[in-house]
Amino acid sequence: MDSHKGTIWVGLGVGVVVASSFLILGWFCILMWKRAKMKKEDSTFDLKMDDEFQKGIGPKRFCYNKLASATDNFEESQKIGQGGFGGVYKGYLKDIDSNVAIKRISRESKQGIKEYATEVKLISQLRHRNLVQLIGWCHRKKDLLLIYEFMQNGSLDSHLYRGKSVLAWHMRYNIAMDLASALLYLHEEWEQCVLHRDIKSSNIMLDTNFNAKVGDFGLARLVDHEKGSQTTVIAGTMGYLAPEYFTTGKATKESDIYSFGIVSLELVSGRKPVDLNAKEDQMAIYDWVWELYRLGRFVEVVDTKLRGVFDEMKMERLVVVGLWCANPNYSLRPSVRQLIQVLKFEAALPILPLQKMNDSSYYAPTKMNTVFGPVSSSSAVYSYPICV
Structure with a gap:
């Protein structure tokens, strides 16, 4: 009887060892299969990306x-x-x-x-x-x-807000002109319309001579010139996003123009798009500048770091163009060609409406037809999730 029990226990032990061996072998095979699959996926990824990128010229x-x-x-x-x-x-x-x-x-x-x-x-x-x-x-x-x-003088925001240097007035105006020139190319002069979707001071880079160049096209989208818009998941940076973007879910030329307007106001004032330390109704740069514009107190908009050294006529142009571009009603914003004509003194200053332009009546919401989700950060100034 004891011999029989011993045989059973030995058999069970052998069975457990065999089962364990099969189990270990099975896990090992699964692990190796997963590694091989990942390696194949990485290789496929690399080859696919190479095939797509090598078609281009230049980089x-x-x-x-x-x-x-x-x-x-x-x-x-x-x-x-x-x-x-x-x-x-x-x-x-x-x-x-x-x-x-x-x-x-x-x-x-x-x-x-x-x-x-x-x-x-x-x-x-x-x-x-x-x-x-x-x-x-x-x-x-x-x-x-x-x-x-490599852009020797870094990003625009590093000069405006982080003390890298104090940009002279003529540099600021030239930066606005360079940015407008880049937008004209993207919106109208290339074979397709390019919507950048993330125009902001941290994406504007300055070379050795402080010429401005737009960078970071990770959020950019192509659309036909005739169409001029694309429905997307909302992406960008708070303070630079056009108000209608939240309600329509559409990136448009006008939403890029809005961002240009905010940057223009930054260049004049040296103030960030959103100032949490300001009065409640003046936290947004647009509201603050609009109130001073309405009261005819243009000079108070100018960055104090300039110590009063600026061209008053150009300053007025840049302030008015900034407000014109950042109008909450997208249908009243200028095209990039129109704003360039004003900055070049080839056209008269636009007459902005006398009523406050951030009244709710100026918004033109339409039915929301996109899914709102987290935006992607693409610069030193972070982007934030949009919550609705």
Whole structure:
């Protein structure tokens, strides 16, 4: 009897060992299959991206190791910018004997791959003196990198708000003209209309001579010139988003013009789009400037850091154009050609309505036909979720 029990226990032990072995082998096979699948997906991803990008001309693929070497392995001291998408690093590439700005998209960025692909495919086709030049790109598995020309004087917001330097008045006016020139190219002069969707001071870069160039096309969209709009998930940065964008869910030329208007008011005043320390009815830059405009107190809009050194006629032009572009009623905003004519003194100043332009009657909401979701950050000034 004891011998029989012993045989049973031995049999059970052997069965457990065999079952455990099969279980371990099964898990091992699953693990290896998953690794092989991931490797195949990464390889497929790389090949697919390569095939799409190589069709373009201009920007080329760079070796990841060279980019890592150029930035001291993405050392923190080399970082020159940070946003929700990831970091921007300064690097020197021996191949082209030049400093470059390398944007490394974070793996945590939910739309990182989409924005990366959009930027490479779109900006590689664009050629304009007021657009930041994309030099190259690199992806290794889920590491996504974009290589741009290095802009010696950084972003506009670093001068306006972070004390990098005090921009003289003529520089500010020229920056507005450069930004308008870039928008004219994007909206009307290229083969398709390009909606940037994220025009803001942190996406306006300044070269050695303080010429302005628009960067970061991760949120950009192409539309036909005749159509001029596209329904999308709302994306952008609070303070620069046109009010109708919330109700229609449509990105349009007019929504880019609105953002231009806000930047124009920033250039004059040196004030951020939203000032939480201001009076309740003056937190938004538009409300604050509009009230001073209504009272005829233009001079009070001007950035005090200029110490009174500015061209009063150009200042008035830029203030009025800023308010005109940021009109809550999108149908009353100018086209980019119209605002350029005013800034160049080729057309008279527009006569703005006497009633307060942020009255609710000025809004033109339509039926909401899109899903509101989190926006994507694409610069040092963060973007925020839109809640409804």
